[in-house]
Amino acid sequence: MPVRLPSRVMNGMKSLTIGVDRIFPTIGTVNPFQAMSQQAPAQLVNLSQLQPFGSADEALEAVLACLRSFVPFRLWMVTRLDDDDWTVVKSLDEGYGARPGKIFSWSGTYCSRMARGEAPMFAEAAQEVDLYRQAPINGEVPLPIGAYIGLPLYKERGELAGTLCALDPLPQPPLSEQQRLLVSTLARSLSTLLMVHARAEEAGRRAERHRYEAETDPLTGLCNRRGWELAVHDQEAATLRMVQNALVMVIDLDDLKMVNDTQGHEAGDELLRRAARVIQQQFRDLDVVARIGGDEFAVLVPGASSRESVKLKDRLRGAMAEARVSASVGSALRLSHDSLNQAVAAADAAMYEDKTARKGGGMPSVSPASAV
The missing domain is CATH 3.30.70.270 (Reverse transcriptase/Diguanylate cyclase domain)
Structure with missing residues (x-):
């Protein structure tokens, strides 16, 4: 339901523009706080747009959409790592064939080299990096990899869970510090989201196990x-x-x-x-x-x-x-x-x-x- 914000709140928002102006103009978009403060004091805000996401899947998709709007690479994706299986969990893809469920060999990816600290997280001219130019994945995707972004996503105990990754066929201009900060912050947020989701799943499994034990005859394995x-x-x-x-x-x-x-x-x-x-x-x-x-x-x-x-x-x-x-x-x-x-x-x-x-x-x- 739309809510009319009091004038003191609108005035308070003006003070936020001082710090935010340093980020949004550099990224090339409009500062929403500045735009809001310049409108009439009777500005209506639709609070339904601020409701929590309905699921972790929706949250992942929203994060990728946000990243693409500020750093418009052709592919943005979140991946999961299981041994040598590098699996696409969620993606916004234009031409790389990286649909959810697609599995690549981890050892052949740019991200494996990034995660070992051997190559950079931000490679706007990826083919100028020897380890990336020699990576087997170059021959496994339908488009060339001209630019690459990759950041690790971690589990609760610091183990590598997967990566946040972006690819584009063409080399890109160097990202600004603000763009890098945005990508890094959202990657850390994704790690936190995945940790919370993993905790919830583990709690669900424990509850199911306790329910099973409470309702199962231990001798025969049948219901008690x-x-x-x-x-x-x-x-x-x-x-x-x-x-x-x-x-x-x-x-x-x-x-x-x-x-x-x-x-x-x-x-x-x-x-x-x-x-x-x-x-x-x-x-x-x-x-x-x-x-x-x-x-x-x-x-x-x-x-x-x-x-x-x-x-x-x-x-x-x-x-x-x-x-x-x-x-x-x-x-x-x-x-x-x-x-x-x-x-x-x-x-x-x-x-x-x-x-x-x-x-x-x-x-x-x-x-x-x-x-x-």
Whole structure:
């Protein structure tokens, strides 16, 4: 929303022009503070133009656009260094083919020589510098390199992260001290931006790792009960929003206690891991497989129909038998119940009916409410 600046603010801006005049006229552009102070006291300023950038990507693009406006080289780019891969992260390019994602060999670039301190950061006549004239990258780009600017970008611990780089096909007049100061200051600002972005990404990875650890069973690598409950909650929301069915299966191992008592807990742990692998292999990546108790597993299959549910249950039974893992299985469909939690309870009840029937030597019985 436009804001009317008080006259005392406009008068204060006039004092800024003394120092700024030394930079902007030399660069060849208008001093914005001088222009603003010369306009009417009722000057309106659109504060929306001063809002923070929406992303680091937008900020990089704005910095490159600013640099090109003051130092109009044909290519301005920010790069990342990974071993010998020199990758273009963001670019404003006219003819060099340096699109984002393009990878050059670092050892053949001007920037590698600059970063080692062997050649200058500002080479307005690049071919007069022996190390630049002999660099392999001269033969890898479609335009000649007549002028070069390159400054290092650093990680938090002083390691080289990449470079800010500019190229032009023709030799250029020597840059003024003010232009060099502008480029150097923005390069340092980019290093800071990249550091802050890296910290945010690392914080995100730590949070994701903590979330994963909090929701993962360390023995089997499956979801634990917390992860299962969150998945059930999310699926219930999807069911209400999209009227989507879902299959719930509960699996209970029959012999874990006996294996622990007769062969030891290490053998019991191996049985749990083998059962987890067999169960997980029968389902899609988007399905949720969890260990929700000592010898109890659960599966959530979004979008499963009644016919698919029967096939999945039969396939799981066959795979468990082939792997010599004895287990009782119960299942239920969400739309047969008032909530997904009720379907989970029905599948659990069906599992116990299956266990009772199998121990009695009869066929497993399934209640009508939980039949799939």
